[in-house]
Amino acid sequence: MIKLIFLMLALLPPIGLAAEVASRKSSALTLEEVLSAAQKAFPGLLSAEQRKQVAAGELTAAEGGFDTLLKSQNRWSITGLYENENNDVSLEQPTALWGTTFFGGWRRGVGDYPVYEGKSQTTVSGEARIGVNVPLWRNRDIDRRRANLKQAELGQLIAGHEYDQALIEITRLTTYRYWDWVLAGQRLVVAKHLLTIAEQRDKGIRERVAAGDIPEFEALDNQRAIIERRERVVAAQRLLEQSAIQLSLYWRDANDQPTLPTDEQLPTQFPDPDSIKTVSLDEALQTSLMQRPESKRLELQAKQTQTELELQQNQRAPGIDFTVTAANDIGGDSRDKINRNELYLGLNIDIPLQQRTATGRAQVASANVHRLNLDRRLQDDRIAAEVKDVFSALSAVKKRLTLSTQQLNAAEQLEDGEKTRFELGESTLLFVNLREIAKGDAALQYAEATASLFRSYADYQAILGIKEQINDLSN
The missing domain is CATH 1.20.1600.10 (Outer membrane efflux proteins (OEP))
Structure with a gap:
């Protein structure tokens, strides 16, 4: 050399x-x-x-699917037989825990209401509520929010x-x-x-x-x-x-x-x-x-697409959501019928009969994985x-x-x-x-x-x- x-x-x-x-x-x-x-x-x-x-x-956008959501609805009846005022403020917090969503809020309904709308009336201080919604089948193991987050991480x-x-x-x-x-x-x-x-x-x-x-x-x-x-x-x-x-x-x-x-x-x-x-x-x-x-x-x-496949297979299942809601009017006399404590249990079911949307998307995802x-x-x-x-x-x-x-x-x-x-x-x-x-x-x-x-x-x-x-x- x-x-x-x-x-x-x-x-x-x-x-x-x-x-x-x-x-x-x-x-x-x-x-x-x-x-x-x-x-x-x-x-x-x-x-x-x-x-x-x-x-x-x-x-960051996928993480935004779990952002706390603040809602406000306000309505005033200023003419007519019944004049009243309705205010409703709520918070929703979706989580990655089984797709559970926690919610709470405050509403106020004062004024004159017909008998069939008496439930809208609250005390002057309003009514506080809190609850939880838990998916039992569809969206339990995976939902769009969690799928988006996992795909974004990948x-x-x-x-x-x-x-x-x-x-x-x-x-x-x-x-x-x-x-x-x-x-x-x-x-x-x-x-x-x-x-x-x-x-x-x-x-x-x-x-x-x-x-x-x-x-x-x-x-x-x-x-x-x-x-x-x-x-x-x-x-x-x-x-x-x-x-x-x-x-x-x-x-x-x-x-x-x-x-x-x-x-x-x-x-x-x-x-x-x-x-x-x-x-x-x-x-x-x-x-x-x-x-x-x-x-x-x-x-x-392939893992991203596998996540999409799991989501679409899950979306073919019936939607069964269990909801628990507790409400309590604030203030007022205990003898006042308006002042009440309430506890609601709910079961919401929806079933797409043809299921063509989820079936087609699952077929696409399966082919892409392969x-x-x-x-x-x-x-x-x-x-x-x-x-x-x-x-x-x-x-x-x-x-x-x-x-x-x-x-x-x-x-x-x-x-x-x-x-x-x-x-x-x-x-x-x-x-x-x-x-x-x-x-x-x-x-x-x-x-x-x-x-x-x-x-x-x-x-x-x-x-x-x-x-x-x-x-x-x-x-």
């Missing part, structure tokens, strides 16, 4: 190399910095964060998993764009180095042509090589600018605006490939199934396939890296040998150019294999459900 590093550094322009490497290393933009900026300010991730706020609002967890899924994907894409940018920088370094060699050699070749040591054809060929390599520099510069623009979508400043990285911020080389560590395939399969937010989200969505369970099963199969595929990709790219290392070593030796032969007059500049291009291509293949390794590692982390980089590989 040390030899490889020296080989890659050898591709840099020799003039001022040490100062340039030191300067770049001190100001190099790291993957950790880009990921931190993306996780703080990338709009797609902030949008997923708002979904969590939506879920929190939906939970919704918060689902929103959290949706955010995690977005975070994992943003982390993966950011990592991809970062290594693409680093690779583009390596392409430009190689292209500039090849151009510098040809330009520095041009003066010596012209002197040898003037001395009659080599034919003028060799000088013309070197001019062709210079033009060709300039074109490579232009293409590499364009690719670097394109990669920087793509990376700027994720690397943002303090005002959350895209920031274009400069050439001076490019790392001088890729990290050591041996820094990548993975677990075994079996452990990866187990970890991914446990950590991937997609499976967790589908599981919770669908979500099948979706989760398919998702688990996809995750297992993705784990196997990424292990295959990592294995292949590591083999590529070994082969590209061998190719780079061979190209280095061939280039040195061809230059020696040219100096001795046993070769031509054409072959020297070919050897230099071959070495540059070998260096690029090594860089591309290295970038593929780190991109595959980003896939590996995403597939295992790792939300953040284990370590900063760009250091």
Whole structure:
């Protein structure tokens, strides 16, 4: 690996190399910095964060189903045979305890009433009442309020998993764009180095042509090589600018605006490939199934729908509510017929004869539960396939890296040998150019294999459900 590093550094322009490497290393933009900026300010991730706020609002709304309800009814009869005044204030408090609702209130009825409305009359101070309503069948085990609350609580967890899924994907894409940018920088370094060699050699070749040591054809060929390599520099510069623009979508400043990285911020080389560590395939399969937010989200969505199914099955039962109400007039003479203590027991029954509404909704919920369970099963199969595929990709790219290392070593030796032969007059500049291009291509293949390794590692982390980089590989 040390030899490889020296080989890659050898591709840099020799003039001022040490100062340039030191300067770049001190100001190099790291993957950790880009990921931190993306996780703080990338709009797609902030949008997923708002979904969590939506879920929190939906939970608050569901909790509102158990809010205390204050009612007030007032009526005045100002003309007619009987003039009277009626005031009624009540409080209702639904609870999650078997669907029980507690209620109480105060009413006042004064004035003249016909005999058949005598019950509306109270003392001047009014009548206080208190009671409870208990569902005995329908709405006992579950009702709409409790179903909404449970579904909203699950919704918060689902929103959290949706955010995690977005975070994992943003982390993966950011990592991809970062290594693409680093690779583009390596392409430009190689292209500039090849151009510098040809330009520095041009003066010596012209002197040898003037001395009659080599034919003028060799000088013309070197001019062709210079033009060709300039074109490579232009293409590499364009690719670097394109990669920087793509990376700027994720690397943002303090005002959350895209920031274009400069050439001076490019790392001088890729990290050591041996820094990548993975677990075994079996452990990866187990970890991914446990950590991937997609499976967790589908599981919770199935629970949400199961709650709806239980509610609709419950709604098919007869509605039987038992009510106890106690009332007492306030004040008045105990001999006054108006002053009375009352206790009422009630049994309210309602039965929808066709039950088509609850039956249809239960059928829909049952089908959705089954669908979500099948979706989760398919998702688990996809995750297992993705784990196997990424292990295959990592294995292949590591083999590529070994082969590209061998190719780079061979190209280095061939280039040195061809230059020696040219100096001795046993070769031509054409072959020297070919050897230099071959070495540059070998260096690029090594860089591309290295970038593929780190991109595959980003896939590996995403597939295992790792939300953040284990370590900063760009250091």
